[in-house]
Amino acid sequence: MPAAFELSKVTVTRPGKTLLDKVSWTVNEGERWVILGPNGAGKTTLMQVVGTTLHPTSGKVRVLGQKLGRVDVFELRTRIGHTSTTVADQIPPVESVRNVVLSAAHAVTGRWNEKYDEIDIRRAIQIMGELGISALATRTFGTLSEGEKKRVLIARALMTDPELLLLDEPAAGLDLGAREDLIASLEVLSVAEDAPVLVMVSHHVEEIPVGFTHVLMLRDGLVVAQGPIASTLTAEALGSTFGLRLELQNDAGRYTARRAAYGHRADRGGDTS
Numbered sequence: 001m002p003a004a005f006e007l008s009k010v011t012v013t014r015p016g017k018t019l020l021d022k023v024s025w026t027v028n029e030g031e032r033w034v035i036l037g038p039n040g041a042g043k044t045t046l047m048q049v050v051g052t053t054l055h056p057t058s059g060k061v062r063v064l065g066q067k068l069g070r071v072d073v074f075e076l077r078t079r080i081g082h083t084s085t086t087v088a089d090q091i092p093p094v095e096s097v098r099n100v101v102l103s104a105a106h107a108v109t110g111r112w113n114e115k116y117d118e119i120d121i122r123r124a125i126q127i128m129g130e131l132g133i134s135a136l137a138t139r140t141f142g143t144l145s146e147g148e149k150k151r152v153l154i155a156r157a158l159m160t161d162p163e164l165l166l167l168d169e170p171a172a173g174l175d176l177g178a179r180e181d182l183i184a185s186l187e188v189l190s191v192a193e194d195a196p197v198l199v200m201v202s203h204h205v206e207e208i209p210v211g212f213t214h215v216l217m218l219r220d221g222l223v224v225a226q227g228p229i230a231s232t233l234t235a236e237a238l239g240s241t242f243g244l245r246l247e248l249q250n251d252a253g254r255y256t257a258r259r260a261a262y263g264h265r266a267d268r269g270g271d272t273s
């Protein structure tokens with residue numbers, strides 16, 4: 001089975017700062033990854049490299065079988081769904097939800113004079129139904145709550161039936177109910193027969209949907225640990241990533257973490273009891 005994407009010693013530098021430091025990472029078909037790390041760790045930068053919107057300073061990148069630097073990235077990007085605050089900021093607030101979703105078919109953020117086929121319109125209606133946002137179709141994007149916006153962005157990212165779906169902090173700013181609804185949607189999506197390869201960025205282990213298979217932990221542009229979630233997501237690795245001693249619990253696939261009590265050993269990661 002070919003890799004969905006492969007990064008080899010990817011480094012991204014800016015004047016006076018290394019954003020990513022020799023990151024090597026392979027994601028295969030059928031995998032669902034969560035990227036964990038503190039503020040400024042380089043998570044969004046990593047998503048931009050995989051999403052082909054940022055070219056690394058050095059290293060090799062191959063996405064969906066195409067080598068970056070030798071391929072028309074605009075065509076490649078139509079095979080990748082990417083949600084982030086940057087994408088949200090590009091959407092005109094006066095655009096209707098229906099058009100925000102539909103316009104992904106032309107890789108534009110607002111509807112202008114593009115012509116849409118019946119199949120595109122049907123697909124937009126179907127995706128809005130799956131994400132539970134059909135009732136919002138005629139509302140303007142700028143009037144939506146944060147939770148509603150996140151769902152619209154995911155619907156938009158799914159519009160082109162991507163092979164790879166990158167979700168950069170999809171649960172940020174959501175209340176408990178909206179977060180749980182979003183996690184439930186991701187759990188359903190992740191087990192669908194034609195599910196794309198999923199990569200989700202988060203600050204919180206509580207946001208990891210059940211069924212996610214792998215984790216990559218990042219700190220200061222360096223990979224702290226990566227691999228299958230059951231063996232890699234330990235209190236020790238998470239503590240090293242966030243710079244504090246942690247206790248980690250796993251209850252039927254949902255994780256919780258908190259600072260370790262004084263004198264408590266922070267070694268209960270992967271505990272499924």
Ligand SMILES: Nc1ncnc2c1ncn2[C@@H]1O[C@H](COP(=O)(O)OP(=O)(O)OP(=O)(O)O)[C@@H](O)[C@H]1O
Pocket residue numbers: 014015017019037038039040041042043044045046
């Ligand atoms: N053009 C730039 N020049 C200098 N530093 C930059 C530039 N772009 C990003 N950075 C820095 O690179 C680091 C990594 O940024 P990035 O947005 O990838 O982190 P992140 O892990 O997504 O953070 P957060 O969780 O806060 O969103 C941050 O310290 C950021 O300030």
